[in-house]
Amino acid sequence: MPIPYDIVIPAYNAHNELPVLLKQIDLLIHKPQKIYIIDDGSKKSYSFPEFPNLNVHIYRYERNRGKGMAIRKGLELFLNNNDTPFLLLMDADGQHPVQSIPDFLKKAQTQPFDLLIGNRVGRVGKMPLLRIFSNTVSSLIVSWITGERIVDSQCGFRLLRRRLIENIQLKEKGFQVETELIIKSAKQGYKIGFIPIPTIYNGQKSNIKHFSDTVRFIQIIIKEILSR
Template structure:
């Protein structure tokens, strides 16, 4: 009987996977010292010292529970969709869609937004019997997400998952989000294997997560993860203005400020050799511009 269940500080969910239970990690990652001034500021604005110990030192507290932790759920997926922003994803998008169909999602519930791809992304998706939302030119991940959310609403879906089109996320882990969907309005994947994440991306992710935590006054351990569960009702109050990679951060800040419930679920991540379309310089400038804008609101 497994009795250790792990959780992430803040408004978080239980991770019920026994394989993860025994790992109470304390991992110091080289490079985070450059962010030390930001961590010091966190003491002034965030909830207790979770920020320092759990973000900087990667300490993960635990709770004691009893009984079986694995729960087999039969969930009605009729009002749940999947939004996938895709740009030049012909090599990976087909397998993702097939896995979603096997999982139980209907074709009409899978919304692929082709963001101006110049490869066969459109063709691969339509051959699988899906209708696709297409941008004539590349408009950015945020714009693709927004159009995907609108399409989901027109199809009478109440909730959506978002997945990256590069195959980085495991469809099989959707069940871990579904176990918590009644408790949170927004559930974000928390990537475990950051050691395999490209070093620059790891540092940027830590930095942006800290900034968003400061702006929202709520601990957000992984703001950039694209694997999410979203109750579409949050967009009754949340109005998105950005169109690129910073949109995912904008969703978090505005959801917290509108008092929606946010949780996190540990996920595994597959890093391939597929090209990343993030521009470290331009997208960082866009993020800073967005963050500065929130300082005055």
């Protein structure tokens, strides 16, 4: 029998994409027990048709707090509201293929991974060259820091085991939380794996602020080096 899981979706101005994503999730044979949508201060509240087969909960920040804050709130809600053993993180913009969810669940069920990350390497499709370069460089740096081969450090499509969430304290407020999660997981000895996924890029404007987020990424790396 497939493993039980919940989904956390941080969402910022994804009013067109989010209903499509939920519709795709509703078509899954093995559906999540709960879906937590963290509205990170979108310009207007989300309104979409009800999905009677999905248990959807929306938590709204009145102002934009950053993806890291949204993810941290989602993890908090997950821990405080059930005892489901696995949590899947997905972006709201439709770039994470719902059809890959069974692959995550199957691998987690058959192998003792604590953190499974989508791997888009070799499947870059129409992804802009700047994002390809950024992911390649950051993955090499995170691999060096952790001593493990991290092939896609920036992919937010991830399956987390409950014990990992219970024992790792995240502090980052922005996109850097994804790097922080990998580094802290590796540092504490949790087993990290990857799932090949197709790259979906449909031209949405990224919420990443390239210069400021690059600076913060460098700050994380420097803090990790100094803490050794």
